[in-house]
Amino acid sequence: MKRLFISLLLGSILLPASTNAAEWLGYVSGQFRGFLEDPLDPRQHNTYLSAAAEPEFYHSWDDINQSFNAKLFYRIDQYDDNRTHGDIRELSWTGVFDYFEVRAGISKVFWGVAETQHLVDIINQTDLVENVDGEDKLGQPMVKLSTEQDWGIIDFFVLPGFRERTFPGVEGRPRPNVVIDTDSDAIYDFSSGQDHVDLAVRYSHYIGEWEFGLSYFSGIGREPSDFVPTAFDASGQPTVVVPVYSLINQAGIDGQAFFGDWTWKLEAINTEFRSGARKGSHNFQSVFGFEYTWVGFTGAVSDLGFVVEYHYSDRNKRETIFDNDLATALRYVMNDAQSTEVLFGFLTDAETYTISSFIEASTRLGESWVLEGELRTYSGTEEGRPLFSYRFDNFAQVDLAYYF
Amino acid sequence: MNHRIVNAAMLAVTISLLPFSTMAETPEEKGLAIAIEADKRDEGFGDSTANMIMELKNKQGDTSTRYIRIKTLEVIGDGDKSMSIFDKPADVKGTAFLTYSHAIKPDEQWLYLPALKRVKRINSKNKSGPFMGSEFAYEDIASQEIEKYTYKYLRDETLNGIDTFVIERYPAYKHSGYTRQVVWVNKEEYRPEKIVFYDRKNTLLKTLTYGDYQQYLDQYWRADQMFMENHQTGKSTTLTWDNYNFKTGLSDKDFNRNSLKRAK
Numbered sequence: 001m002k003r004l005f006i007s008l009l010l011g012s013i014l015l016p017a018s019t020n021a022a023e024w025l026g027y028v029s030g031q032f033r034g035f036l037e038d039p040l041d042p043r044q045h046n047t048y049l050s051a052a053a054e055p056e057f058y059h060s061w062d063d064i065n066q067s068f069n070a071k072l073f074y075r076i077d078q079y080d081d082n083r084t085h086g087d088i089r090e091l092s093w094t095g096v097f098d099y100f101e102v103r104a105g106i107s108k109v110f111w112g113v114a115e116t117q118h119l120v121d122i123i124n125q126t127d128l129v130e131n132v133d134g135e136d137k138l139g140q141p142m143v144k145l146s147t148e149q150d151w152g153i154i155d156f157f158v159l160p161g162f163r164e165r166t167f168p169g170v171e172g173r174p175r176p177n178v179v180i181d182t183d184s185d186a187i188y189d190f191s192s193g194q195d196h197v198d199l200a201v202r203y204s205h206y207i208g209e210w211e212f213g214l215s216y217f218s219g220i221g222r223e224p225s226d227f228v229p230t231a232f233d234a235s236g237q238p239t240v241v242v243p244v245y246s247l248i249n250q251a252g253i254d255g256q257a258f259f260g261d262w263t264w265k266l267e268a269i270n271t272e273f274r275s276g277a278r279k280g281s282h283n284f285q286s287v288f289g290f291e292y293t294w295v296g297f298t299g300a301v302s303d304l305g306f307v308v309e310y311h312y313s314d315r316n317k318r319e320t321i322f323d324n325d326l327a328t329a330l331r332y333v334m335n336d337a338q339s340t341e342v343l344f345g346f347l348t349d350a351e352t353y354t355i356s357s358f359i360e361a362s363t364r365l366g367e368s369w370v371l372e373g374e375l376r377t378y379s380g381t382e383e384g385r386p387l388f389s390y391r392f393d394n395f396a397q398v399d400l401a402y403y404f
Numbered sequence: 405m406n407h408r409i410v411n412a413a414m415l416a417v418t419i420s421l422l423p424f425s426t427m428a429e430t431p432e433e434k435g436l437a438i439a440i441e442a443d444k445r446d447e448g449f450g451d452s453t454a455n456m457i458m459e460l461k462n463k464q465g466d467t468s469t470r471y472i473r474i475k476t477l478e479v480i481g482d483g484d485k486s487m488s489i490f491d492k493p494a495d496v497k498g499t500a501f502l503t504y505s506h507a508i509k510p511d512e513q514w515l516y517l518p519a520l521k522r523v524k525r526i527n528s529k530n531k532s533g534p535f536m537g538s539e540f541a542y543e544d545i546a547s548q549e550i551e552k553y554t555y556k557y558l559r560d561e562t563l564n565g566i567d568t569f570v571i572e573r574y575p576a577y578k579h580s581g582y583t584r585q586v587v588w589v590n591k592e593e594y595r596p597e598k599i600v601f602y603d604r605k606n607t608l609l610k611t612l613t614y615g616d617y618q619q620y621l622d623q624y625w626r627a628d629q630m631f632m633e634n635h636q637t638g639k640s641t642t643l644t645w646d647n648y649n650f651k652t653g654l655s656d657k658d659f660n661r662n663s664l665k666r667a668k
Contacts, residue, residue: 025497058668067666094666101662110522135520148662206512211525258510258527295530303533337460337468337537339496367469370495403494 021064026055026071027370029401035173037392044173050077054089065096069107071139075130082169082182083129089139101146106139109155111202111215112267113256114287116309116327116347119267120252122217123200125163132174132376133358138163152205159198162220165243174376174393176386179240180227187228187244188220189276196220196247212255221248221271225278247274263291265309285313285322291331305331307345321386324350338364354380354387372399435555435571442594443550449624451477451654455647460538463638468493470536476547477659483507484547485659489667490536500667502659503528507551508576511542516664523661532581539610539632539641541581544601552576558586563598567591582609593617595625603636610634620650 033048052075060067071090077083092105111121123140130136141161147154164186168175188194198219205212225246229238254267268286273279289309297304307329311322329345340363347356359375374397378390429437458470471491476484483505490499498518505511513528531543553573561570568588575582583606588598596614603609616628630643657663 025494027495060668064666067668096666099657101666108521110520146662148657148660153661206525209510256525258525258529260529261527263527291527293527293530295533301534335534335537337462337466339537364493364495367493368495401495403497 021061022057022059024055024057025404026053027401027403028053029399031397031399033173033395033397035392036394036396039173040177040389040392041170043170044175045079045171048078048080048173050075050083052076056090067094068092069094077172080129080169080172082166083172085129085166087127087138091139099147099149101144101148103142103144103146106141107144108137108139109142109144109157111213111252112254113211113265114254114267114289114309115265115291115307116329116345117267117287117311117322119269119285119287120213120215120254122215122222122250122252123157123159125165125222127166129166129168129172138166152203155200155202155204157198157200157202159200159219160195162194162196162198162245164194164245165222165224167243174390174395177389178227178229178238181230181240181242184230184242186224186242188246189225189244190247190274194220209258210255211257213253215250215252215254217248217250217252219247220245221250221273225273225276244276246276246278248272249274261293261295263293265289265291283313283315285311285315285320287311287322289327301335303331303333303335305333307331318384318386321347321349321356326350340364349385352380352382352385354378354382354385356387356390368403370399370401370403372401373397374399431557432555434557435573436550438557438569438571438589438594439550439553439555439573442589442596443548445594446624447478449478449621450651451475452624453647453649453652453654454626454645457644458536458538459642459644461640461642468537470538475654475658477654477656479504483511483549485656486547487659487664487667498668500664502661502664503546504659505546505549507549510579511546514661514664516667521665523664529579531577531579539634539639540643543575543577543580543582544612544632553585560591561588563588566597568597593625595627608635618648620648624650 029052031050031052035046038046052073054071054073056071058067058069069090069092072086073089074086075083088106090107092103092107094101094103109123112118124137125140126134127136127138128134140159140163143158145156164182167180167182170179196219198217200215200217202213202215224243226244227241228244229241231238231240233239249272250269252269256263256265266288271283273281287309289307292306294304309327311325311327313320313323315323317323325347327345327347329343332342334340342359342361344359345357357377362370362372364370377394378387381387381391453475456472456474458472460468470493473489473491475487478484486503488501490496500516502514503511511528511531513526515524515526517524531546532541535542535545553575556572558570558572561568568590571587571589573585573587581604582601583604584602586600587596590597595617598614599612600608601610611633613631614627615631617625618628619625626645626648628645631640633640
């Protein structure tokens with residue numbers, strides 16, 4: 001595989017530029033994160049500075065039927081050693097043969113329709129140190145075969161090279177009160193361990209105003225199935241844990257339908273554990289809701305969207321924040337030259353009334369700069385629930401990025 | 405295009421050529437006949453590719469520029485398929501829209517977000533929203549099919565030295581942002597020279613002026629300049645087109661969701 005990339009890379013440089021499209025793009029950004037209260041753990045801090053870069057190279061040839069794409073990511077964080085990290089987001093070759101497409105290398109795919117939780121999206125591991133919202137993903141080695149026909153799209157995936165989830169380090173914030181140790185070896189509760197080759201398939205199609213997808217994954221669950229304590233404090237409480245990864249089969253369904261200004265959305269997964277302590281057990285999780293768009297609500301060109309999504313999970317309430325929760329959000333899209341957008345919302349737990357709120361806003365400055373602001377708060381958290389560790393971790397974040 | 409309507413209308417055109425029935429042609433029939441002739445003259449282009457620079461200007465004169473590549477596939481019997489790929493601003497580079505446009509029912513439209521690698525189906529009921537913050541609505545840049553409007557011939561007029569038919573057209577799509585549009589159609593070439601848009605309250609909203617027409621393959625006229633002025637906000641958008649190519653060999657498989665993800 002490595003040799004293929006090198007020869008492709010060399011090929012792309014040596015081929016005459018006139019017959020090829022080759023280009024560089026990407027961004028460099030600076031970030032400030034400030035917390036409103038002192039941390040639970042004195043090793044954490046109140047303000048964090050960090051900087052990131054994501055250069056990308058794209059090159060196509062053979063009448064754009066073949067292409068090579070490389071995207072590297074690196075972040076330096078002032079305090080958090082785990083957040084100072086790099087990743088190959090993309091390093092792949094794509095070939096198109098009539099109605100078939102083949103991709104080989106490190107890449108990323110997205111599945112699903114929901115806005116506040118991505119349940120069916122399982123191919124790529126979450127780069128959780130990037131942001132607590134889990135939207136950032138690590139590059140995944142894959143061979144993908146895809147075909148789009150009148151009856152829909154089928155994608156087949158062979159996924160060698162499991163990626164472990166990233167977690168904030170000792171000085172990182174926000175983080176769970178118990179430090180998740182990613183420097184020591186993670187535990188795989190099955191014999192092949194990290195070398196296991198995962199498989200996945202997805203079918204997706206649309207009929208008029210209805211769109212749907214069916215997916216199946218067999219391999220190492222991206223989310224740790226458990227955490228094993230490796231260090232304890234004087235009272236015997238764990239202070240450090242290592243993640244445990246298990247084999248799973250996961251079936252997923254997602255769909256959306258458009259009725260006028262309404263978009264209805266559904267995602268659901270059934271996860272079956274095939275190894276370790278949970279072997280044979282199942283979990284069901286779903287998110288269901290709608291987005292209503294009020295077009296031109298100020299009488300002019302801006303749109304106001306209402307997002308409502310209900311989350312259900314039959315998992316242990318200690319493990320997921322989306323057990324019985326309602327997400328409500330407002331999306332304001334100005335439709336201006338600066339592409340200004342604001343997303344403001346709450347995630348409310350139906351039993352504990354824990355409320356986590358978020359505001360995400362972004363606007364373009366000039367032609368090349370993007371300013372983003374983010375605010376996250378946690379209130380009414382209860383002991384024993386996942387968000388309890390975050391009770392003093394209300395924070396604001398500002399990102400300024402230069403795109404080239 | 406809907407052939408039944410076209411055939412019926414062609415019949416109307418044929419009849420109208422007969423001297424005795426010319427007198428009986430209503431303004432509606434004449435308006436439709438002009439639209440049909442304009443449509444006929446643009447038929448058979450197959451596919452096209454072009455580059456577009458979109459310059460947005462606000463009331464204060466501040467400008468913002470987008471670079472977009474556009475591919476179009478002519479679809480016989482329906483609205484065209486198109487793909488718009490953004491090159492600038494840099495933060496939206498690689499963002500692409502795939503549109504299957506339809507005359508009366510909502511378009512099918514997908515947006516590709518390269519940072520998330522997400523293809524997102526867009527609720528496209530609303531065709532009146534602004535295209536990327538510009539003064540052009542989605543319905544203004546979509547392919548113009550005969551069935552999208554009903555027509556009425558108003559008068560002949562000389563516009564900047566060009567002989568034109570002035571026709572009025574009324575959107576058939578119930579969620580259109582307009583009550584009516586007045587179109588100045590070049591009498592010789594049957595291409596639009598100017599369009600005036602009236603909003604849902606029938607108030608003057610925008611004027612679109614076409615400039616620097618070029619002819620391709622000895623048949624198809626495309627304007628290199630399109631200037632849209634919003635009279636209500638004082639904002640304007642100029643589209644500058646270049647590098648037009650026709651019959652490049654594009655087909656259905658270049659306008660599907662997988663090709664959207666590869667658009668770059």
